[in-house]
Amino acid sequence: MLNARIKLRHLQAFLEVARQRSxxxxxxxxxxxxxxxxxxxxxxxxxxxAALFERTPQGxxxxxxxxxxxxxxxxxxxxxxEGVAAVGDTHRGDRWLRVGALSTVESQLLxxxxxxxxxxxxxxxxxxxxxxxxxxxFLLSRLRRxxxxxxxxxxxxxxxISDLAFEHLYYEPLMLSVRSGHPLAGIAxxxxxxxxxxxxxxxxxxxxxxxxxxSFCVRHSLTLMSQRxxxxxxxxxxxxxxxxxxxxxxxxxAIAEDLAAGRLCRLAIDLEAQGGSxxxxxxxxxxxxxxxxxxxxxxxxxxxxxxFGSAT
Numbered sequence: 611m612l613n614a615r616i617k618l619r620h621l622q623a624f625l626e627v628a629r630q631r632s633x634x635x636x637x638x639x640x641x642x643x644x645x646x647x648x649x650x651x652x653x654x655x656x657x658x659x660a661a662l663f664e665r666t667p668q669g670x671x672x673x674x675x676x677x678x679x680x681x682x683x684x685x686x687x688x689x690x691x692e693g694v695a696a697v698g699d700t701h702r703g704d705r706w707l708r709v710g711a712l713s714t715v716e717s718q719l720l721x722x723x724x725x726x727x728x729x730x731x732x733x734x735x736x737x738x739x740x741x742x743x744x745x746x747x748f749l750l751s752r753l754r755r756x757x758x759x760x761x762x763x764x765x766x767x768x769x770x771i772s773d774l775a776f777e778h779l780y781y782e783p784l785m786l787s788v789r790s791g792h793p794l795a796g797i798a799x800x801x802x803x804x805x806x807x808x809x810x811x812x813x814x815x816x817x818x819x820x821x822x823x824x825s826f827c828v829r830h831s832l833t834l835m836s837q838r839x840x841x842x843x844x845x846x847x848x849x850x851x852x853x854x855x856x857x858x859x860x861x862x863x864a865i866a867e868d869l870a871a872g873r874l875c876r877l878a879i880d881l882e883a884q885g886g887s888x889x890x891x892x893x894x895x896x897x898x899x900x901x902x903x904x905x906x907x908x909x910x911x912x913x914x915x916x917x918f919g920s921a922t
Contacts, residue, residue, distance in 0.1 A: 615657045621683050623650035624662060625755065628680050631669040681754060681773060685896040688756030705737045707901045710749035712763025713819075713842050714782050714861040714888055719912060720762060727908045737901050745817050745842065750774065753893050759902045762909065764861065764886040765818060775892045777906075779913045783885030784822055786877040787858050787865050789851060798878035802830035805879075809837040811847045811858040818886070823859055826881050 626636040627647065637647040655662050662676035672680060711720050724739050742749065742758065746765040752758045753774065764782050765771055786805070788795055794804060812834075813819040827834065839850055844864050851858040852873060858865070859881065868874040890906055892898070 613657055616654065620650050620654040620657075621687055623647050624654055624676075624679065625684060625687060627651060627663065627670065628672055628676065628684075629755065631671070633670065677773075681893075682895055684755030684757070685893055686756070688896075705901065706740050707737055707899075707905055708740045708742070708758045709905075710742050710744070710753060710758045710761035710763075710891075712746060712749065712761070712765060713743070713813075713844055714764040714863060714886075715762050716743065716844060717864045718866070718916070719863065719888075719909070722916070723905070723909045723912045726912060727905055730904075730908075739905075743842075745814070746771075747816070750891065753891060756893060756896055759896075759899065760906065761891040762889075764888045765891060771891060775894045776887075776889055777892075778887045778889040779910065780888055781885040782861050782863060782888045784819060784859055784881045785862055785865065786879060786881055787851070787860060787869070787874045788855070788877060789853075790872055790875055792855060792875065794857070794877055795875040800878045802832055802879060805857060805877075806832055806834060808835070809839070809854065809856045810834050811839045811841070811851055811856045811860075813842060813859065814840045817842070819859070819861075822882050822886070 622640065623636065626640055627633055630636045630639060633647055633651075634644055637644040640647065651662065658675070658679070660675035661673050662679060663670040664673055665671075709720070720741070724741075727739075742752065746761075746763070749758065749761045749763075750765065750771060753761050765776070788808075794800060794808070797804075812823050826832070839847070839856065841847055844860075847858055847860065848864075848868070850856055852868075857877065858874075862885075865874050865876075869876060890909060
């Protein structure tokens with residue numbers, strides 16, 4: 611039974627501080643004073659008999675007890691919010707599926723799955739899909755808090771996945787590509803040292819995809835030039851690559867159409883041996899909805915039908 615001294619305001623304060631990593635920002639978001647939110651956290655910690663946050667140079671961080679509470683309180687609060695919202699939605703029939711999408715599935719898998727799902731004659735076409743993009747750390751933290759129903763993409767290397775459930779779909783390799791007519795296009799074999807003479811388009815630091823790039827550079831003693839573009843945006847990366855001599859680090863799915871059309875060329879050097887595992891990530895503490903289960907089945911079917919990546 612829930613401790614009667616633990617109130618809804620305590621959990622709201624805890625979740626907002628966990629989200630913002632700052633008492634001041636959390637207080638601002640909740641429209642209360644900073645002493646007020648500090649008092650709420652202190653009362654919650656006293657009721658639980660455990661410290662939930664510790665101060666760091668970057669703000670505040672969750673303790674192990676805080677992480678444990680977050681794993682359960684986030685989905686529980688979200689379920690409560692959905693229950694309240696569902697009462698109002700009953701008259702309108704509003705239903706939503708919240709999906710986190712990494713760049714490895716934005717171009718083909720996810721759009722095709724949504725089209726297939728909405729085309730099915732089993733009532734799913736009245737369920738809206740809200741897609742949130744970003745880094746794996748950002749999306750998995752939202753999934754852990756119950757703010758997303760699932761996350762799709764390549765994320766098995768992410769540290770944040772440790773306490774979440776992951777289902778493998780296929781392997782997706784990262785590739786090095788350049789525009790047609792690039793000085794390195796068509797050279798085989800290609801020496802890694804030549805890659806340092808051109809600007810790169812690559813994922814930002816602290817992302818799982820960037821870890822693979824950094825590992826490649828270490829293996830080949832390669833130093834990248836300072837002129838580079840760091841982004842997770844596929845449209846920005848694509849346009850910059852097509853109009854410059856940049857080398858683009860991209861998932862195979864993102865460049866497949868341009869490769870087939872001859873607009874981009876794959877360089878004759880492998881960034882990684884097999885590729886990363888693309889799949890579905892869930893918060894096991896959240897009750898699975900029928901909509902989520904149906905959509906996941908469509909994702910599995912599309913993956914198998916299109917033969918994405920290597921065989922599973």
